[in-house]
Amino acid sequence: MRTASPKAPSESSLDTHLANSGLRVTPQRQRVHEVLREKMDHPTADQVFLRAKNKMPEISMATVYNCLDALVQCGLVRQVTLDRGATRYCPNMQDHSHFYCDACGSVYDILQTISPEEADIKLPRGFRLKNIETNLHGLCPDCAAKAK
Amino acid sequence: MRTASPKAPSESSLDTHLANSGLRVTPQRQRVHEVLREKMDHPTADQVFLRAKNKMPEISMATVYNCLDALVQCGLVRQVTLDRGATRYCPNMQDHSHFYCDACGSVYDILQTISPEEADIKLPRGFRLKNIETNLHGLCPDCAAKAK
DNA sequence: ACCACTATTTAGAATAATTCTAAATCTTGA
DNA sequence: TCAAGATTTAGAATTATTCTAAATAGTGGT
CATH class of the missing domain: 3.30.1490 (Dna Ligase; domain 1)
Structure with a gap:
């Protein structure tokens, strides 16, 4: 899996996007967003969970789903469903x-x-x-x- | 079991498509294809299973998945994955x-x-x-x- | 700072979707 | 007819996602 010259959304954009959707900024949401920006290889929720745990061992799977949903809702992340397998997540909101x-x-x-x-x-x-x-x-x- | 009778065009297309992919024609595959053509509302595997059972009560869920895979493989059915929910199946191979x-x-x-x-x-x-x-x-x- | 209110997180259970397994059955071709 | 291989089957197993209820954290009003 590869990503071509990505422009990852900044963190301040996270704050404003969440606020615009009436959602709070939380460490977990920041971490999940960070994980997605770190390696834009379209990870599944499970992969995000594992990566997020490196710096935040307490985070739970349910929270990862919650955070992903929040990020999708406020327009910072795209869901990518391409086959029968797990849904993937993409933080590149450029048209592509x-x-x-x-x-x-x-x-x-x-x-x-x-x-x-x-x-x-x-x-x-x-x-x-x-x-x-x-x-x-x-x-x-x-x-x-x-x-x- | 079905007696020898003139085959509908769609059914013969099933035969040739399966044959071209080195797959056998079986009553279950015929039934699954029939179910999809009967009501083209993008049913999930589960819905196909329930509908198929009306005329073929012994059919199993695993077989429905097998048949759907066979039909997809031989180019008679499209998989449609639009969200985090179950995959849907579409027997309309026209461009749309x-x-x-x-x-x-x-x-x-x-x-x-x-x-x-x-x-x-x-x-x-x-x-x-x-x-x-x-x-x-x-x-x-x-x-x-x-x-x- | 204190309080009440609501949002969010959490673990784990529950559900849903899909795949696997091994035995039985069917087909085909020699 | 027989052997080989394909397919079906029930049920177990696995994977993906959602739900639940209690704990925690953040916010606004005083």
């Missing part, structure tokens, strides 16, 4: 898409995306479109080579 | 995208999609793009009305 290797399951950030305007999606009456999630499926370089 | 209501979780087919050419995605060397999955997120008409 995810490439998922159907063979080995690895995930890559692709700094390109399709904007709602570009796509010009026509929805039936009443639907309110918030954003477009683009997932690219195929083979990563390694698996493409093996498939030959 | 899914609208997911972030408030109530309902899923709608949108007969519009972004082709790889249109999107003109530039991938790093070695990646092989197979298809683009487009998920539209927002509010369905009901939830949009309530949000006012």
Whole structure:
């Protein structure tokens, strides 16, 4: 799993985002956000839990889920669901898409995306479109080579 | 068990698709495919299991997963993962995208999609793009009305 | 500073989703 | 018919996520 030249959101942005959603700044939320920014490899909740524990041994799994939900809610983190496995979390809020290797399951950030305007999606009456999630499926370089 | 009779086009497509992937045609796979075509409401494995049991009470959950995997593998069914909940299954292989209501979780087919050419995605060397999955997120008409 | 109020965290239990296992059954081809 | 291999099955096991109720911590008003 790889990440290309990421711009991680700053910590002060954490404070304002949480505040804007009426949520408090807590050490646990700071730590979870920090973990996500440290290594932007789309970790699962479980992986976040393990990494968070290094500096905060008392943190619990339930809290990790709570924190992730809070961060998603205030717009600092994206949930990434690409297959039947565990949900992954992405702190890169820049527009980008995810490439998922159907063979080995690895995930890559692709700094390109399709904007709602570009796509010009026509929805039936009443639907309110918030954003477009683009997932690219195929083979990563390694698996493409093996498939030959 | 079924007697020899003219096969519906969709059913023969099941046969050829399975055969092309080196998979056998079995009553369970036929039933699961039938269930998906009967009501294309993006059911979860659990829902498929319950529906399949109506006409085939002995079928097991493990078999439903096996069959769904076989159908996905041979290109007759798409997996749809939109949130942290259970994976959904879609037998519509026409190009289309899914609208997911972030408030109530309902899923709608949108007969519009972004082709790889249109999107003109530039991938790093070695990646092989197979298809683009487009998920539209927002509010369905009901939830949009309530949000006012 | 003190108090009450509410948000948040916590451990662990509970539930949900999926995968595994090993035996039974079915299919196919020699 | 037989052997090999594919598929199904029930149930156990595992993994992922949510729930619960009690403890803790942060906030605003006095």
